Amino acid sequence: MFEQVKLTYGADALEPYIDTLTVETHYGKHHATYTKNFNDAVAKAGLEGKSAEEILASLDSVADESLRKALRNNGGGYYNHNLYFESFSPSPAKAPTGALLDKINEKFGSVDALKEELTKLATGQFGSGWAWLSANKAGDLMTSASPNQDNTISEGKGYIPIIALDVWEHAYYLKYKNLRPDYIKNFFEILDWSKVEENYKRIIG
Ligand code: MN
Numbered sequence: 001m002f003e004q005v006k007l008t009y010g011a012d013a014l015e016p017y018i019d020t021l022t023v024e025t026h027y028g029k030h031h032a033t034y035t036k037n038f039n040d041a042v043a044k045a046g047l048e049g050k051s052a053e054e055i056l057a058s059l060d061s062v063a064d065e066s067l068r069k070a071l072r073n074n075g076g077g078y079y080n081h082n083l084y085f086e087s088f089s090p091s092p093a094k095a096p097t098g099a100l101l102d103k104i105n106e107k108f109g110s111v112d113a114l115k116e117e118l119t120k121l122a123t124g125q126f127g128s129g130w131a132w133l134s135a136n137k138a139g140d141l142m143t144s145a146s147p148n149q150d151n152t153i154s155e156g157k158g159y160i161p162i163i164a165l166d167v168w169e170h171a172y173y174l175k176y177k178n179l180r181p182d183y184i185k186n187f188f189e190i191l192d193w194s195k196v197e198e199n200y201k202r203i204i205g
Pocket of ligand 1: 030168
């Protein structure tokens with residue numbers, strides 16, 4: 001049985017960057033529904049006991065097309081939002097350190113340059129989707145964007161997300177309306193880089 005991550009902050013704790021009603025709706029309704037529908041699809045497919053990463057990495061093994069689609073969309077919705085909601089803090093670490101910082105500097109030049117790259121991808125994602133910073137087991141980093149609830153795992157890219165930037169309208173529209181770039185700018189104000197580092201360390205082992 002998959003469960004939503006517990007929020008380590010109150011629904012109002014990310015103000016003014018992400019407003020209370022958006023957290024309540026996004027976490028309490030959207031994420032809750034993806035989670036319920038993922039559990040239903042997992043049971044139907046007989047995939048209980050597998051991790052969400054395993055399921056998303058082996059969607060091709062599910063023969064039934066509508067079930068495969070349900071696992072891709074709701075499994076992605078479950079997994080992506082766990083990563084998203086886990087990565088915020090009202091008092092975030094403002095920059096990475098250690099091996100992750102070294103890798104970012106090597107690959108992108110600086111943390112600011114990486115943020116610019118993610119901003120470009122997130123702004124340019126047409127319609128609903130996500131922008132990612134992902135890592136592979138060797139510690140290499142990659143930026144990308146995905147439509148819908150796809151991610152670098154379900155896309156078979158061999159990379160696992162460590163930053164999840166949700167640009168579905170439900171993530172920002174109540175407060176920001178059409179101003180997606182303003183939401184993206186403020187996303188980085190509450191992104192806790194210590195969480196991103198934890199994600200990175202877990203992947204490289
Ligand atoms: Mn979302």
